[in-house]
Amino acid sequence: MNHPNHDQQLSRLRKIEGQVGGIQKMILERRYCIDILNQLRALQGAIQQVEKNILEDHLNDCVQQAITQSDPVAAQLKIQEIVQLFEK
Template sequence: MSEHPSHTEETPRLNRTIGQLEGIKRMIGEGQYCVDILTQLRAVRSAIKTIELSVLETHMKSCLAKSCQCGDETQRDQQIGEIMLLLKKYE
C-alpha cells in the first residue's frame, strides 16, 4: 500500500469552515435575512473550494509526480484519468 501525503495543514481551514456552517445554521434558526444567509453560504463555498484545490495541488505534486518519476505509465495515466474525472464533475 502506498503512503499518501498529509493534509493536516487543512485542518484549521476545515475548522473555520465548520464554524461558518454552524453560524449559518444559527442564522437560519434565528430567522435572519435571506441575503445575509446567502452571503455566508457563498463564503463557505469559497472556503471549501480553496481546501479542495489545495488537496488537489498536493495530489498532483506528490502522487502524480511519483508516478511520473518511477516511469510507471499505467499508474500515471490512471491518476491523470482520476483527476480528469474530478474536474469533469465540477462542470
C-alpha cells in the same frame, strides 16, 4: 504510496464547521436572506480552497511520483482519476 499530510486542510475544515454552525444559527434567528447568502458564498469559497489545496498536493505528490518513477501505467491511472473526478 505515501500520501500527503493534510493537517492544514483539517484546520480549514474545522473553521468551515464553525461557518456552517453560524449559518444554521442565522437561519434559526430568521436573519436577512442576503446576509445568509453572503455567508453561504463565503462557505463555498472556503470549501473550494480546501479542494484546490488537496488537488494541488495530489498533483505535486501522488501524480508526480507516478511520473518520476517512469511508470506510464501508474501515471495514466492518476490522470484518469483526476479526469473522472471532474466529470462528476
